Amino acid sequence: MDTKMLLDLLFQNPRASVTDLADILNETEEDVEKAKKQLEADGIICGYHTIINWDKANVDHVDAIIGVKASTQRGTGYDTIAEKIGRFPEVSSLYLVSGTSEFLVFINARTMREVADFVGEKLAPIEGVAGTVTMFVLKKYKVNGKNMDLKPEIQDDRMIISA
Amino acid sequence: MIDYQKIQAQRALDMKASGIRKFFELAAEIPDCISLGVGEPDFQTPxxxxxxxxxxxxxxxxxxxxxxxxxxxxxxxxxxxxxxxxxxxxxxxxxxxxxxxxxxxxxxxxxxxxxxxxxxxxxxxxxxxxxxxxxxxxxxxxxxxxxxxxxxxxxxxxxxxxxxxxxxxxxxxxxxxxxxxxxxxxxxxxxxxxxxxxxxxxxxxxxxxxxxxxxxxxxxxxxxxxxxxxxxxxxxxxxxxxxxxxxxxxxxxxxxxxxxxxxxxxxxxxxxxxxxxxxxxxxxCDSDIERMRQEYDFRRKYCVRKLNEMGLHTFEPKGAFYVFPNISVLGMSSDEFCMELLKEQNLAIVPGTAFGESGEGFARISYAYSIEHLQEAMRRIERFLKDHGYQKEGK
Known part of the structure; x- marks a missing residue:
């Protein structure tokens, strides 16, 4: 089984059917199913996400990206702080980054108030957090490689047959 | 009244018209026709x-x-x-x-x-x-x-x-x-x-x-x-x-x-x-060339395998974005095969004869399409072969 290819295909289309995957990979459906399960069990495939444009769905939704300055802790580096931040359900993504902050924290919330409360009451008090910069997302143009608010590109306007 | 035929240069009149034209006109008339007929990439210009x-x-x-x-x-x-x-x-x-x-x-x-x-x-x-x-x-x-x-x-x-x-x-x-x-x-x-x-x-x-x-x-x-x-x-x-x-x-x-x-x-x-x-x-843009080349390579292998599995002998082409299967198994000419495939399965491919007489018995299939598109097209070809009573030995 070409695992890299299977991962590529699932990355491009998480909803690809096992039948189609088997057809492309030249494997049986059972083997593809088994390989998929194994990749999930090994934590290589961590989930299948739906990308939603909440603005269009008319649902209250606020996204924020918070830069967190933090000091490293003896022995465990940044992992201890990361554990503390990452366990909040409001945190959708958490990265340790180079640059002016140590962490980037992505928050999905319903209102700005919720974000403010999260920062003031949950994030800032964590031991080792030295400061935060909260950036509210104003508009999403592109998410995970998918176009949200860029002008759509023509899909296929080729002539049906050409030399 | 000018006789337009008479005034044109004989060499221009004698030029062979492209054999692709006829197919293009037919295929364009079929509303849900899908095509493997193009001679150009599907990717957007980087x-x-x-x-x-x-x-x-x-x-x-x-x-x-x-x-x-x-x-x-x-x-x-x-x-x-x-x-x-x-x-x-x-x-x-x-x-x-x-x-x-x-x-x-x-x-x-x-x-x-x-x-x-x-x-x-x-x-x-x-x-x-x-x-x-x-x-x-x-x-x-x-x-x-x-x-x-x-x-x-x-x-x-x-x-x-x-x-x-x-x-x-x-x-x-x-x-x-x-x-x-x-x-x-x-x-x-x-x-x-x-x-x-x-x-x-x-x-x-x-x-x-x-x-x-x-x-x-x-x-x-x-x-x-x-x-x-x-x-x-x-x-x-x-x-x-x-x-x-x-x-x-x-x-x-x-x-x-x-x-x-x-x-x-x-x-x-x-x-x-x-x-x-x-x-x-x-x-x-050397890296863009490579990205597209790898994608074509993947589709190429897929098409060669599928066509051979169906019983259309297809040699492994090493370049461009075409495969050239031998479609003579049904006993039809290239033209007939492509015409019937177009009519019955709404799939447009180009008869090999459009590119020279030794193209007889073959058809050009372009794989400058998404893998999903290719999968659907291969299913149609397979259905077409079955409908005409052809099944590969041992299948």
């Missing part, structure tokens, strides 16, 4: 290239360029030829044309007159023969064969050469077969050509789309051949820029100079915006 074009317009670069093309583009092309094909050309030995097509036209017009013979291995792209006849030359076709994986052989070329032979056209990687000449094939062909005055027109428009270990070798790389070869290449296939209409030719300066002279009279200069885009393409 954004860096489009952005460079937009930027040039913002700066107001809207005037003619030098006839032979922008100096910086010719220099970038010389560097590109060196980097990608180990071919050293002075920028003055390279000029920019309106697509590879114009370069082909100019090369033939520069060389051919008075029933000079032009050797054209077929199946091949559709323009060589009509331009040869329009110029007053005589096309001498060679039919490549399935057992040779549609590679023209030195022996076939040797047999076709006469005192009147002026030009040999080598279009490999080949449209429609996907065949690529190996280095050894080129060495053998060079041995036949080297001591003659025959010029080789190497249409290498698909040179960047080559798959497998062997890679691509240009005939101009073979000893003693650069001085008798005009290399034609372009941006359409490698950079997915068909609509920009930009190509180029490289070769011995006296020949290139005469081609530029014709180009001055009939074209002036290639489109300026496209040329600025092309500078970005040849300078910055």
């Amino acid at each position: 954004w860096a290239i489009r952005e460079a074009a937009i930027h040039s317009l913002e700066l107001g670069r809207t005037k003619y360029t030098a006839n032979a093309g922008l100096k910086e583009l010719r220099e970038a092309l010389a560097a590109f030829m060196e980097r990608r094909y180990s071919l050293s050309y002075d920028p003055k030995e390279i000029f920019v044309t309106v697509g590879g097509s114009e370069a082909i036209d100019l090369a033939i017009r520069m060389l051919v007159e008075n029933e000079d013979e032009v050797i054209i291995p077929q199946p091949c792209y559709v323009s060589y023969e009509p331009i040869t006849t329009l110029t007053g030359g005589v096309p001498v076709t060679i039919q490549t064969k399935e057992e040779d994986e549609f590679r023209v052989t030195a022996r076939q070329i040797k047999e076709a050469i006469t005192e009147k032979t002026k030009l040999l056209i080598l279009s490999f990687p080949n449209n429609p077969t996907g065949a690529v000449l190996r280095k050894q094939d080129l060495i053998e062909i060079a041995d036949v050509i080297r001591d003659t005055d025959i010029i080789v027109l190497a249409d290498e428009i698909y040179a960047e789309l080559v798959y497998g270990e062997e890679g691509f070798t240009s005939i101009a790389q073979i000893e003693g051949m650069k001085e008798r070869t005009i290399v034609v290449n372009g941006f359409s296939k490698a950079f997915s820029m068909t609509g920009w209409r930009l190509g180029f030719a490289a070769g011995p300066k006296p020949l290139i100079d005469t081609m530029i002279k014709i180009h001055q009279s009939c074209i002036m200069a290639a489109p300026t915006t496209s040329q600025y885009a092309a500078v970005a393409a040849v300078s910055e």
